Amino acid sequence: MKKMVGLLFHRVVIVGVSLFIQVALLVSMVLVFSDYFINFYFFCVAVSVAVVLWIVGNRSNPAYKIAWIVPILIFPAFGGLLYLLFGGHRLSSRTRKKMQGLNASAREAMSKKQGALDQLEALNRNAANQARYIQRASDCPVHSGTQTEYFPLGERKFERLMEELHNAEHYIFIEYFIIEEGKMWDSILTVLEEKAAQGVDVRVIYDDIGCMFTLPRDYAETLEARGIPCSVFNPFIPVLSSRLNNRDHRKILVIDGHTGFTGGINLADEYINAKVKYGHWKDMAVMLKGEGVWNLTVLFLSMWDYIRGLDEDFSQYLPIFQPDTKREDLGFVQPFTDSPLDDEPVGENVYLSLINKAERYVYITTPYLIIDSTMTAALCTAAKSGVDVRILTPHIPDKKMIFEVTRAHYPLLLEAGVRIFEYTPGFVHGKTFAVDDEYGVVGSINMDYRSLFLHFECGVWMYRCPCIADIRDDFLKTLEVSQEVGLDKATRLSWIKMLWRSILRIFAPLM
Numbered sequence: 001m002k003k004m005v006g007l008l009f010h011r012v013v014i015v016g017v018s019l020f021i022q023v024a025l026l027v028s029m030v031l032v033f034s035d036y037f038i039n040f041y042f043f044c045v046a047v048s049v050a051v052v053l054w055i056v057g058n059r060s061n062p063a064y065k066i067a068w069i070v071p072i073l074i075f076p077a078f079g080g081l082l083y084l085l086f087g088g089h090r091l092s093s094r095t096r097k098k099m100q101g102l103n104a105s106a107r108e109a110m111s112k113k114q115g116a117l118d119q120l121e122a123l124n125r126n127a128a129n130q131a132r133y134i135q136r137a138s139d140c141p142v143h144s145g146t147q148t149e150y151f152p153l154g155e156r157k158f159e160r161l162m163e164e165l166h167n168a169e170h171y172i173f174i175e176y177f178i179i180e181e182g183k184m185w186d187s188i189l190t191v192l193e194e195k196a197a198q199g200v201d202v203r204v205i206y207d208d209i210g211c212m213f214t215l216p217r218d219y220a221e222t223l224e225a226r227g228i229p230c231s232v233f234n235p236f237i238p239v240l241s242s243r244l245n246n247r248d249h250r251k252i253l254v255i256d257g258h259t260g261f262t263g264g265i266n267l268a269d270e271y272i273n274a275k276v277k278y279g280h281w282k283d284m285a286v287m288l289k290g291e292g293v294w295n296l297t298v299l300f301l302s303m304w305d306y307i308r309g310l311d312e313d314f315s316q317y318l319p320i321f322q323p324d325t326k327r328e329d330l331g332f333v334q335p336f337t338d339s340p341l342d343d344e345p346v347g348e349n350v351y352l353s354l355i356n357k358a359e360r361y362v363y364i365t366t367p368y369l370i371i372d373s374t375m376t377a378a379l380c381t382a383a384k385s386g387v388d389v390r391i392l393t394p395h396i397p398d399k400k401m402i403f404e405v406t407r408a409h410y411p412l413l414l415e416a417g418v419r420i421f422e423y424t425p426g427f428v429h430g431k432t433f434a435v436d437d438e439y440g441v442v443g444s445i446n447m448d449y450r451s452l453f454l455h456f457e458c459g460v461w462m463y464r465c466p467c468i469a470d471i472r473d474d475f476l477k478t479l480e481v482s483q484e485v486g487l488d489k490a491t492r493l494s495w496i497k498m499l500w501r502s503i504l505r506i507f508a509p510l511m
Contacts, residue, residue: 145291171254207248251266259287394429
């Protein structure tokens with residue numbers, strides 16, 4: 001009974017009920033007023049028509065446009081009003097203005113470490129063009145002289161992370177979508193408290209929706225009381241607003257400016273298989289040591305200052321450790337960010353560039369395969385051109401409806417020659433690319449609409465780094481315990497399931 005009462009009064013239930021009541025009231029009011037006041041009905045229809053014209057003319061992804069236009073046309077009386085309240089996928093003007101100012105500070109801080117673009121240009125113009133785009137789109141320069149280490153499982157990343165945390169002397173910056181109390185976070189928190197007591201600058205950022213089921217509502221205050229400053233990104237307020245769409249999905253941990261971690265692994269026990277949720281959980285991460293970590297440091301500080309309303313001098317956090325080598329055998333790294341601040345889908349364009357320029361193979365790991373026509377065309381064209389395109393997805397899903405949408409994208413890709421595998425031991429949450437033994441990406445960016453267009457994300461683009469071979473080998477080894485999806489199986493469906501998947505594909509951008 002106590003558990004049931006706790007569930008009923010959980011913040012998620014309260015917020016969900018509140019939003020449902022708001023939507024129900026809005027729809028009811030519109031319908032009632034429309035019945036009694038014909039002019040009001042035509043006013044609502046006019047609003048819907050205007051909204052549709054606006055959607056058609058804006059720079060949103062075409063699939064996102066269709067996902068809204070269809071319900072607006074079906075329900076013209078209130079569809080347009082719902083879009084005005086909830087449909088916008090860009091930040092408010094006030095928020096954008098505030099963050100643009102911080103972006104200018106970040107851009108100036110990045111310029112202090114201009115990186116190695118000229119060096120890369122002399123080595124490979126194609127690679128330099130990709131790096132130049134990332135720098136122009138995200139203000140994040142490319143770096144040489146940075147060591148990379150790839151972790152094929154959360155357990156290995158956690159073990160190495162604990163070692164590095166104990167060595168921290170100046171600062172520890174942590175920014176994650178999900179933090180949950182348990183073996184992983186409790187172990188990290190113990191070290192953070194020790195380091196904070198020693199005078200190390202320890203800071204934590206987590207996303208409010210990401211942690212809605214995993215942390216108490218006042219957890220930030222709990223950390224503050226323990227001497228660890230903590231900021232919550234975009235607190236979830238139970239009011240219909242497009243702000244609900246924009247989340248901080250990044251995974252960043254920086255130690256003293258010389259060591260940085262990122263990837264798909266959140267700070268919760270299922271990510272290290274200390275708790276079983278969907279079979280064996282496979283996730284990936286990368287550790288950087290050297291100049292390239294500066295990009296991650298600035299990304300964290302920019303977000304921290306935005307949430308706190310600060311304007312820090314980022315240069316005071318320049319790495320204490322300076323690498324003494326520019327060895328080309330370490331390759332080039334470029335940690336970058338993607339955000340809904342503009343209409344530039346940096347993450348998608350990085351992925352498209354790798355696919356379009358691949359000559360031999362493209363190996364992709366993603367938990368969700370919910371892609372638009374542009375990405376579908378790129379994958380199909382590469383496969384039809386003779387490139388070995390393989391995609392690894394989960395076999396045991398974390399969200400059944402999303403999994404149905406993922407599988408709905410299989411047939412067209414399989415017909416083009418793309419090979420798709422499902423990880424049979426459980427759920428794969430990694431987001432990695434390996435291309436031609438030369439390029440690699442590890443980060444937080446899923447191949448779905450929310451990651452590519454709505455969330456704050458991060459990743460590391462790599463060229464000729466030794467760990468790219470590790471990404472490739474891990475992918476091929478994982479295929480040995482995965483099942484390949486055949487075209488017959490993907491298309492042998494009942495008409496009801498085919499109809500259901502078609503509907504899901506239309507509304508996939510809103511999920």
